[in-house]
Amino acid sequence: MSITENLKHIKNTLPAHVTLVAVSKTKPNEDIVEAYEAGQRIFGENKIQEMTDKYEALPKDIQWHMIGHVQRNKVKYMAPYVSLIHGVDSFRLLEEIDKQAKRNNRVISCLLQMFIAEEETKFGLDQTELMEILASEEFKALKNIKVVGLMGMATFTDNQLQVKKEFTQLSGIFAMCKKQFGSEDNLDLNIISMGMSNDYSLAIECGSTMVRIGSNIFGSRNY
Numbered sequence: 001m002s003i004t005e006n007l008k009h010i011k012n013t014l015p016a017h018v019t020l021v022a023v024s025k026t027k028p029n030e031d032i033v034e035a036y037e038a039g040q041r042i043f044g045e046n047k048i049q050e051m052t053d054k055y056e057a058l059p060k061d062i063q064w065h066m067i068g069h070v071q072r073n074k075v076k077y078m079a080p081y082v083s084l085i086h087g088v089d090s091f092r093l094l095e096e097i098d099k100q101a102k103r104n105n106r107v108i109s110c111l112l113q114m115f116i117a118e119e120e121t122k123f124g125l126d127q128t129e130l131m132e133i134l135a136s137e138e139f140k141a142l143k144n145i146k147v148v149g150l151m152g153m154a155t156f157t158d159n160q161l162q163v164k165k166e167f168t169q170l171s172g173i174f175a176m177c178k179k180q181f182g183s184e185d186n187l188d189l190n191i192i193s194m195g196m197s198n199d200y201s202l203a204i205e206c207g208s209t210m211v212r213i214g215s216n217i218f219g220s221r222n223y
Contacts, residue, residue: 003031004038006217014211018204019191021065023214025050029057031218036062044086044212048074055081067212069123072096080104086151086193086212089113089123091133094145101144107186108144111151111193114173116166118155127173134181142186149191149210150174154199163199167206170194174207 001009007022014020021044024032032043036059045051046068055064063083070085072093078085079100088094088110101108112133115124125133133139134147152170154163171192178189193210195203200211 003034003217003219007035007038007040010213010216013201015204017209019210021067021193021210021212022217023067023196023212024054024218025068025214027214027218029054032058032062035217042083044214048078051082052077075100076103079106079108082108084109084111084148086111087113087123088147089115089125091136091138094133094139094142094147098142098145106144107146109146109148111149111191112147114150114152114170116152116154116170118162118166124152130173130177131180134177134187140184140186145186147187147189149189149193150177151193153196154194154203160199160202164202164206167194167199167203167208171207 011020019042021042022035022040023044025046032054041061042063042065044065044067051064051066064081065084065086066078066082067086069087070093075096085097085108094110097108097110112130113124114130115126150170150173154166157163174189174192181187191210192208194208195211197213197216200213203211
C-alpha cells in the first residue's frame with residue numbers, strides 16, 4: 001500500500017478526538033510531501049538538525065513536533081518554528097525552552113514526559129517530580145512555554161497487559177494533575193500522547209488523545 005492509502009486507512013480507524021502525528025524521522029522529503037498531499041499536516045522528528053532541514057525545505061503550514069530526547073544546547077535551533085515538544089523530562093529543559101521561546105517572541109507548547117515503562121533506557125519524570133514542577137513558583141514564572149499535556153512510552157514488549165497497565169497509569173496521573181492544578185497561564189492539560197505503530201489502538205482505549213505513527217504510514221525505517 002502507498003503512503004496515501006496507509007494514511008487513509010489509519011485515519012479511518014482513529015476517533016475524532018485523537019490527533020495523528022506522522023513520524024517522518026529518517027524519511028525523505030518526497031515521502032513527507034506525499035503524506036502532506038494526502039492531507040497530513042503534523043509530522044514528528046527525533047533529531048533537531050534533520051527537522052530544521054525539513055522545515056526549511058517543506059511547506060510552511062506543516063506543524064513540526066519534536067518527539068525525540070532533547071539536549072538543552074540544541075533547543076535554540078528549533079525554537080523559531082517547532083509546534084510541540086513531546087519529550088520534556090526536566091525543569092532545566094523547560095527553562096531553556098522558555099528562554100529560547102522568549103528570544104523568538106513565541107510561546108512554545110510542551111508535553112512533560114513521564115517514565116512509565118519497566119525499561120531503564122526510557123527517559124521521563126516520576127510522579128513526585130511532576131507534581132513538584134507543576135506546584136513550584138519557578139514553573140509559574142515561565143511565561144514563554146505552555147505545558148499542554150503529558151507523554152509516555154510503554155515498555156517494548158508483547159505483553160499487552162503490561163502495556164495496558166502502563167498506559168492506564170499515565171491516564172491516572174493526567175486526570176489527577178488536571179484536577180489538582182486546573183489551568184493557568186502556562187498550563188492547560190488537554191493532551192495525553194501515548195501509543196505508536198504497534199500499540200496505538202490500546203493506547204486510545206486507555207485514554208490517549210495523540211498517537212505517534214511512523215512505520216504503519218511510511219514503511220520500515222531507513223537507518
